[in-house]
Every structure is written in C-alpha cells, then in structure tokens.
Amino acid sequence: MAAATNEDRWTLNYKELGTGPVPTEPYLAKEYFEREREKIFKHTWLNVGRVEEIPEPGDYFVKEIAICNASILIVRGKDGQIRGFHNVCRHRATKLVWDEQGCRAKFSCNYHGWTYSQEGRLIGVPEEDMFFDLDRNEYGLIPVATDVWEGFIFINLEPKPKETLKEYLGELVDLLGGYPFGELPVCFQFNADLKCNWKVIVDSQQEGYHAKMLHRRSLPGFLTNKENPSRHALDIQVYRRHRMISYFGNLERTPTPTEALAHRFGASVTKREFSMESMPPGVNPTRSNKWAFDEYVLFPNFHVLVFFGMCITHNVWPIDVDRAIWEARVYLPRTENAAQCFSREYGRCMLRDAWLEDGSTLEASQVGLASGVIDHFVLQDQELLLRHSYKVLEDYVNA
Amino acid sequence: MSTQVSQVKADQSLPAGFQDLEVFVSAWALASERERNRQRLSSSMEEIQALYDALLPRMDEIFNYLNQLPLNDMPADAKRLLNLSLSLAEVAPAVEFYKQPEVVDGFPAERFVPVEVPHMTPSEE
Numbered sequence: 001m002a003a004a005t006n007e008d009r010w011t012l013n014y015k016e017l018g019t020g021p022v023p024t025e026p027y028l029a030k031e032y033f034e035r036e037r038e039k040i041f042k043h044t045w046l047n048v049g050r051v052e053e054i055p056e057p058g059d060y061f062v063k064e065i066a067i068c069n070a071s072i073l074i075v076r077g078k079d080g081q082i083r084g085f086h087n088v089c090r091h092r093a094t095k096l097v098w099d100e101q102g103c104r105a106k107f108s109c110n111y112h113g114w115t116y117s118q119e120g121r122l123i124g125v126p127e128e129d130m131f132f133d134l135d136r137n138e139y140g141l142i143p144v145a146t147d148v149w150e151g152f153i154f155i156n157l158e159p160k161p162k163e164t165l166k167e168y169l170g171e172l173v174d175l176l177g178g179y180p181f182g183e184l185p186v187c188f189q190f191n192a193d194l195k196c197n198w199k200v201i202v203d204s205q206q207e208g209y210h211a212k213m214l215h216r217r218s219l220p221g222f223l224t225n226k227e228n229p230s231r232h233a234l235d236i237q238v239y240r241r242h243r244m245i246s247y248f249g250n251l252e253r254t255p256t257p258t259e260a261l262a263h264r265f266g267a268s269v270t271k272r273e274f275s276m277e278s279m280p281p282g283v284n285p286t287r288s289n290k291w292a293f294d295e296y297v298l299f300p301n302f303h304v305l306v307f308f309g310m311c312i313t314h315n316v317w318p319i320d321v322d323r324a325i326w327e328a329r330v331y332l333p334r335t336e337n338a339a340q341c342f343s344r345e346y347g348r349c350m351l352r353d354a355w356l357e358d359g360s361t362l363e364a365s366q367v368g369l370a371s372g373v374i375d376h377f378v379l380q381d382q383e384l385l386l387r388h389s390y391k392v393l394e395d396y397v398n399a
Numbered sequence: 400m401s402t403q404v405s406q407v408k409a410d411q412s413l414p415a416g417f418q419d420l421e422v423f424v425s426a427w428a429l430a431s432e433r434e435r436n437r438q439r440l441s442s443s444m445e446e447i448q449a450l451y452d453a454l455l456p457r458m459d460e461i462f463n464y465l466n467q468l469p470l471n472d473m474p475a476d477a478k479r480l481l482n483l484s485l486s487l488a489e490v491a492p493a494v495e496f497y498k499q500p501e502v503v504d505g506f507p508a509e510r511f512v513p514v515e516v517p518h519m520t521p522s523e524e
Contacts, residue, residue, distance in 0.1 A: 053517050061517065101517045187519035188432075190511045217496040217503060258491035261458050329516070338465035338473075338481050342458070345488035348432065352511065353492045359506025 009381045010236040017238070017387045021376035026393060027197040027369050033321035035397040040300050041067045044396075045147075045154040045161070045168045047302040047315060048074060050331075051082060052151065052185050053101070058118050061101040062087055066325075067318040068157055072144055073097055073107070077119040084146035084155045085120050090139040107141075116141050149173070151181045152304075171239045172296060175282025176306065184311050184331035188348050191327050192359055196366035198301065198324035199389070201316045204358050204365075206297045206385040208232035208247055214361060218354040223292060225250040234286045238388040241299035245385060246285055249292025258346060266335070266343030276308075297385060299392050309333065310347070322366055328355055413483070414464060414476045420457070420483060423450055428483040431523040435489040436508055440500050444493070451494045454487040 011019055026032045048063040060075035071087035073096065089096045089109040096109050096116070106123060108115040115124030120141035128134065145156040147165035154165050166173050194201065204210070211223045211232060223232050235246035255263060276284065283306050284291040293307040305312040311331040318324050330351055335341050368374060379386055411424040426442070427450055429435045439447065454461075461484050468477050497503050514520075 050516075050519065052519050055518055059517070185519060186521060187516045189514040189516050189520065191514050192506065192511050218492065220496075256491070256495040257455055258487060258495060261455075262488070265462065327514070331519075335470065335521075337462075337470055338468070338484075339462035341470070341481065342462065342484055342488060345432070345485045346491065349436075349488050350492055350496075352508075353496070353502045353505065356502040356505035356508060356511060359511060360504050362506075 010233065011381050011384045011387065014238055014384070014388070017384070017391055021378055022387060022390045023376050024369055024374055026390070026397075027199055027366070028321065028372075030321050032397065033197075033318070036300075036318065036393075037067050039397045039399060040393075041065065041157070041318070043156070043158050043161075044300055045156045045163075045165050046300075047152050047154050047298070047313075048072065048084075049153045050151050050181075050187070051148055051153060052182075052187075054082065056103065058103045058105055059101075060097065060104065060107075062097050062099070063155075065155075065157065065317070070144075070157055071095055072155055073141070074146065074153060074155070075107075075118055075120075077117075079119070081119075082146060082148060082153060083120060084144035084153075085141035086144060088142065089114050090122065090141065091125075096141070114139075150177060150179065168241075169298070170242065172242055172282070172298070174280070175244075175285075176280055176296065176304070178278075178280040179283055179306055179311075180278075181311060181331070184333055186332045186334055186344070187329055188332075189327060189329045190352060190355065191325060193319075193323070193325055194359070194362050194366075195323055196362045197322055197369070198316045198318035199393075200362050200365045200369075201314070201324055201326045202297070202301060202303075202389065203386050204362060205303050205314050206243070206245070206295065206389065207383045208245060209380060209382040210361075214357050215354055218350060218357060221250055221253045223247060223249065225253070232382055234284075234288050234291060236384055237285075238385065241392050242297060243385045243388050244282070244294060244296045246288075246294045247292040248288070248290055251290060251292075259350075262343040262346035265339035266333075297389070299389075300396075312351070322370070326359075326362075411479070412476050413480050414474075416464070417457070417461070417480055420453060420480075423453065423483060423486075424479060426450075427486040428479045429486065430482055432489070433513060435486050438486070439489050439493055440508060442500060444499060447490045447493050447500060450486060451490055454484060458484065458487065 011017065049061060053061055054076045057076055057078045060073060063072045063074060065072060073085045073087040074082065076082050087096050091112055091114045094109055094111045096107055106115050106117055113126045117123045120143060122136045122139045145161045147154055149165055149169060208223055211219060232248055233245050234248050237244050283294055293305050296304045301316040303314040313329045315327040316324055330348065332344050335344055411421055413421050427438060429438060461480060465477060465481055493500050
C-alpha cells in the first residue's frame with residue numbers, strides 16, 4: 001500500500017483550518033459552556049422535530065431546551081400552520097403544558113385557568129372583570145421564531161432572528177432540498193442521558209476514522225475495502241457553519257445471513273432503495289457507485305444522514321458542561337407486509353447496537369478529558385470536520 | 400386445571416406448518432423491541448444460537464405465509480409467528496457480530512431508551 005500523498009488530504013484544501021492541534025478547553029471549561037449558552041444556543045436555528053409528529057390541528061409537542069432554560073410548545077393551528085411558543089402562562093409565569101405531546105383544542109393553565117388557542121391567543125381568563133384594564137390581545141403566548149425546512153421544524157430563541165432559517169441553512173437548502181424525507185414516515189428514536197460534554201457526542205458522529213476500529217464487529221468491511229483501506233470519504237466539504245462527509249461503501253462485501261434476508265425484504269442501512277436520478281445534488285455528490293451515505297452536520301447540534309431509502313438524525317442537547325442528551329432517530333419507509341417489518345426490525349437492531357458501541361466511547365472520553373492531562377487533540381485528515389467544528393464554535397463564542 | 404393447561408397451550412400456538420417452532424414462543428414471541436432485547440440479554444449464547452438456527456432456514460416460508468395476511472389485522476397465532484421472527488432480527492447481531500448476547504464493550508442497553516415519536520413510531524401492541 002502506498003503512503004497517502006498530499007493530494008489525498010482533504011484538510012489541505014482548507015488553509016484557514018490549518019493542521020495544528022485543537023484545544024480541549026471547550027469540552028471542560030464552565031466558562032466556555034456559559035459562552036456557548038449565550039452566544040450559540042440562544043441565537044441559532046435549532047431542529048426540534050418533524051412535521052409528521054403533529055399532523056392535525058391541535059397536535060403539539062413540548063421541547064425542553066435545557067441550556068437556555070426554555071420550554072417550547074410546538075403546535076399546529078386550525079389554519080394548518082406550525083407555530084412555536086414559550087410554554088409559559090402569561091399570568092404568573094407557570095409552565096403551561098406539562099405533558100410532552102398530545103392534541104388539544106385549547107391550552108388551559110393548571111394554576112388559575114388562563115386559556116390559549118392553538119394559535120397562541122389568550123381566549124379565556126376566569127374572573128376577568130377582577131383584573132385591572134387587562135387587554136387579552138397583549139397577553140397571548142410569547143411566540144418563538146419557528147420555521148420548517150424539508151419537513152424539519154426549527155426554532156430560534158432570538159426574539160427577532162438576524163437570519164431566516166433558509167439563510168442560516170445556506171448551501172444545504174440546494175444540496176438537500178428535494179430529498180424524499182416525507183417518504184420516510186416511520187421513526188424510531190433512542191435517547192441517552194450522558195455524562196459528557198455535548199461536543200463529545202457531536203464529534204463522535206462527524207468522522208469515519210473510528211468506524212474501522214470501533215465498529216469492526218457491527219459494520220465489518222462496510223466503510224473500507226482493500227482498494228480503500230483508510231480513506232473512508234468520497235467527499236468532504238465544509239461550508240460557512242455546516243459541513244458534510246460523503247462516505248465510501250463497500251457494497252461488494254458479502255452480507256451476513258440475516259442481513260441478506262433483510263435486504264431481500266426491504267430497505268436497510270446497507271441497501272439502496274431510492275433511485276439516484278431523483279436525488280438532489282448534495283446526495284452522493286460525487287455520484288459514486290461505491291457510495292454508502294452522506295452525513296450533514298448542521299451547526300450547532302443537528303446531524304442528518306441520508307441513505308438510499310432511509311435517513312438518520314442526531315440531535316444533541318447540552319445540559320451542563322459535562323452532561324448532554326443524545327437523541328438518535330432512524331426514519332424508514334412505511335411497511336406494507338410482515339417481511340418488511342422484519343427488514344425494518346433488523347435495521348433498528350443493528351443500528352441500535354452500533355450506537356451502543358458509540359455510546360461507550362462518549363463517557364469514556366469525558367472521563368479522560370476531566371483528568372486534565374490532555375490539553376489538545378491531534379486530528380488526522382478524516383477528522384477535518386472536528387477542526388471546522390472548533391473554528392465555527394470559536395467564531396461564535398468570541399463574537 | 401385441564402382447561403388452564405389447554406389455555407396456556409392455545410396462547411403459544413403457531414399457524415399450521417410452524418408448530419415445531421412453538422417451543423420458542425414463550426421465551427421469544429414478544430411484542431416489543433425492549434422485551435426482545437431484554438430476552439436476548441438474559442439468555443445464554445446456546446439459547447440464542449438455538450433460536451437463530453431454528454428460525455433462519457424458515458424465514459422465507461414464514462414470510463410467504465405472513466405476507467398473505469393483513470399486517471394490522473392478523474390472527475393471534477400469525478401475530479405470534481411475526482413477533483417470534485422479529486426475535487431473529489434482535490439476536491442476529493449477537494450471533495453474527497458479537498458472539499455474545501451483549502454488544503462487546505457496549506453502552507448499557509437500558510440507558511439507551513426508546514422514545515415514542517407521536518404519529519411516527521409504530522405501536523408495538
């Protein structure tokens with residue numbers, strides 16, 4: 001095997017990112033976490049779910065954005081529009097909706113009964129005449145900037161966001177717009193509450209270097225083969241804030257017996273389902289016939305992985321400098337028969353197990369970081385996105 | 400007493416042609432991913448391998464049968480057969496990847512909690 005030449009190095013295309021070490025302080029310092037809270041999470045567009053979760057008027061879910069001490073009510077109104085509100089009663093600031101999801105004609109506060117419409121208007125105040133010049137129009141729920149892109153619902157906690165969602169997404173609008181996310185209406189989600197910094201989780205899902213070792217049992221030979229032993233990526237691109245890797249897939253490898261069954265019966269991680277011609281330019285951007293999937297990492301905390309016939313997302317929610325929630329989702333086509341149920345179940349189980357492999361490294365990384373003996377990371381070429389991640393992070397917290 | 404025994408047996412019956420798999424029903428014909436996963440993690444590799452070896456060669460036959468039935472309105476014995484077959488998906492990684500019930504060096508499965516996404520996660524009744 002010939003040694004990699006400089007022409008093979010993605011990192012060298014991005015001079016501004018350099019090749020030097022990356023500090024570990026952002027994973028450990030309380031003060032840095034405070035700046036992330038104030039400078040990032042209170043100002044960026046954050047994905048909170050999919051439109052399919054609230055299909056009918058009155059359908060709602062509540063999303064806790066712990067780092068911002070915000071509880072957000074996302075609700076579909078009678079007009080079909082999806083809106084976001086601070087989940088706080090305007091009367092005495094009580095948390096309005098206490099469950100996580102449901103469908104309601106109106107939202108009444110449990111405390112004194114102030115009642116709001118699906119569109120956030122104040123429509124009922126018990127003993128209203130006992131107040132003093134109360135104008136209902138001034139006391140609707142406090143709206144949160146909410147917008148939808150390709151069925152993904154985003155919020156922005158800034159009262160008047162400086163950028164629209166589309167401006168924030170930038171290049172991704174054209175690269176991924178038109179991918180058939182809506183044809184993947186079945187979703188399985190797993191949550192893990194982890195004793196690690198949120199970026200440890202983000203980082204674990206933005207490089208392929210780990211796959212050959214950590215996933216050597218669950219994805220044997222999938223992301224590499226003899227002709228491509230260490231260069232896992234077909235393409236790596238960094239944008240202004242976001243970034244992507246297009247992964248090589250060894251489709252010639254022999255599937256395990258159960259995997260082969262699952263392939264015969266339906267979509268799975270390692271099988272192609274949608275036709276390539278209908279895909280937007282950001283899906284398999286090199287149009288390689290040895291393509292596995294593309295991973296788009298949206299700053300700050302949202303990953304979208306597009307495959308042929310399925311999609312995966314990760315949302316990472318900081319709780320404290322050394323604690324975060326990892327939400328992993330897989331989106332699949334509807335199943336029509338029992339065999340497709342089997343195929344889907346195989347996909348869910350093998351992905352879950354691969355994620356359990358990832359899970360162990362996360363707290364182990366934080367334990368090592370907390371020892372304080374490592375003050376910087378050394379990153380190889382395949383870990384370019386971590387380098388970019390750090391630069392964008394620094395730009396935000398120092399702004 | 401005899402009624403009770405035949406009741407238990409009826410609860411474990413599989414459709415005609417699949418009776419030889421009934422020995423696996425009480426342990427493995429479970430309705431949810433969590434139950435199947437717990438069963439995998441509390442079984443020995445011998446038990447897991449026995450299920451795997453019994454189910455794998457029968458899967459085409461099983462789905463040729465089950466695919467003729469409406470997915471959301473199956474008779475109880477067919478639903479049991481489907482739930483049993485889903486246990487092959489559950490144990491496959493143990494047999495084919497890990498050679499042990501648990502993920503090797505894995506994060507604890509009970510800390511990786513399934514969350515139902517409204518209107519998107521199929522019910523596992």
